[in-house]
Amino acid sequence: MSECDDTLAARLATEAGAILLQLQTAGNLSGKELGKAGDHKANAFLMQALRAARPADAILSEEEKDDPRRCSVSRAWIVDPLDGTREYGEGRADWAVHVALAIDGFATVGAVALPALGLTLTSGTPTPLSPAGDPLRMLVSRTRPAREALYVAEALAATLVPMGSAGAKAMAVVRGEADIYLHTGGQYEWDNCAPIAVAQAAGLHVSRVDGAPLVYNCADPYLPDLLICRPELADAVLRLVREMPA
Template identity: 60%
Template sequence: MDDARLAHAVAEAAGKLLLRIQDEDADGARGDHEANRLILDMLREARPDDPILSEESADDPARLASRRVWIVDPLDGTREFAEGRDDWAVHVALAIDGVPAVGAVALPRRGITLSSDAPPALKPAVTPPRMLVSRTRPSALCAAVSQALPADTVGMGSAGAKAMAVVLGEAEIYLHSGGQHQWDNCAPVAVALAAGLHASRIDGSPLVYNQPGSSLPDLLICRREFADSVLALVARHEL
């Protein structure tokens, strides 16, 4: 099985497990723990030489010496999961030389798994564009950019759910400045790039993975036709 199919299979398997847990008791802590164990077991069996960076496991600095590193978030959107919502996700990605080379994002409650080897064709954008923001803590930057574009803001849960909404043509822009980690966006970025979307830091610089610290605090995923305008507005607001 190649890396892309492995990522897809692992994300789907974890998603099925999480659906059972959500239907039984919606326990986010249990979901994080059991999905993490399943993902690690599957990846270690299939790729025993590859290190893994997971939100739910202690970081092993030895990964920094490897060209290939799996970066996973077993349950992105634990709050939404515990509330019985559908805007949570499973992220499984492979970074090679710091680049998000392979990724799969499962949206289990929606019955969808999107992967970098078979992204959907992009649908036509709508006007005004729809900008996805955090449903619980949207940033002042997002508010300023959405007003200046202008764009209609839509609150949503996990980073993976928001990124995949852009991939699926349910929104045009996902802007985030409130702090994230590498596992929050590596798989979504891999899928978004494969789909032909723009993905970068909010200063326009590339997203680089397998770095010493886990923090990767800001992110822009959007239709390419909006990238320059959004980046210019971010720069203006940040001055």
Template identity: 70%
Template sequence: LLSEEEKDNLERLSKSRVWIIDPVDGTREYGEERTDWAVHVALAIDGRPEIGAIALPGLDLVLRTDRSLPLAPCPKTPRMVVSRTRPAKEALDVAEKISAELIPMGSAGAKAMAIVRGDAEIYLHTGGQYEWDSCAPAAVALAYGLHVSRIDGSPMTYNQADVYMPDLLICRPEWAERVLSLLG
């Protein structure tokens, strides 16, 4: 088990299956009684985000890897979710280059699920997170057929000794190549 709320047990590194949990992703939003916070539960298998669920209690919604639905049609003008308090410079630069509408939002899980739900097309984060911030969102996004990677295009790898993850891209497959090319 790896969780934001528990002391790290490095025995997990010898396991092929590790649960990665964030019981309250978006503590500030939760405390402000907003709807853009989430609960993350994921199972990483051999470093890959394979099984997961994201609860959005403020929306009375749970999105899961075993109950994915087809994506809605992709609009021509992209919408990009960004941090409502500290949007990343790289995300703002990409948004300007592709004329994306910016949607400020709280937790990483809420942002990623906005892409799954069809409320936005791109979530680009370069401000650093931890494995518990992105494992469940990555698992659910992959189950829905979305692109998930680091900003250099490499896969997200979990259950590492250093749980810090500097960046993340979750987006509609239609936008992945273009966004990655603007970052490279």
């Protein structure tokens, strides 16, 4: 392998992001048509590049038919070619490209490109933690804020920060623009593997909302909930979720 896994993930996420930006700025498509075309083009690029660079590894992509044989392979690339298709189609900035490598079920390598911001954050170059906000800042969905997140935000007197894609939310915590990302509305492994790898490399707390570890390359890729937050806030957030009235 002439290119290490971290470098490969960062390069591919960045290059896929450039493809998506070019398609978006061409102005020929918009809305759902733009999102569909972006998913297709970015996925085709990533699949071809990963198969060429790592032919022995498995791949799980949102845009590909799943091959269950991947579960018998130690190394599995988990990618979301366009996280935040709706935001991308609307011309917003809160969308991302995810390229991750899970080894033995652990999110080991990750790169999250934020093409509209000209940034790619990686597990190979961890981002230093910034001071916590005062008041705390809680990320929530633009359209469907989770009941648990709203409950925790109220209990901690946190300010709500609506945002689009999962990758954009996770990277907002990594970049110090928010303090807590609590999600309970349903996701798949490709939605969060790369963000989790980047967040944990930066020293943030990452887990399921019951405190259990996040496990990847499972037969069923559904992974419905997660918590990414500053480490000193984890115990309080997990306790509040446990104690939340039914």
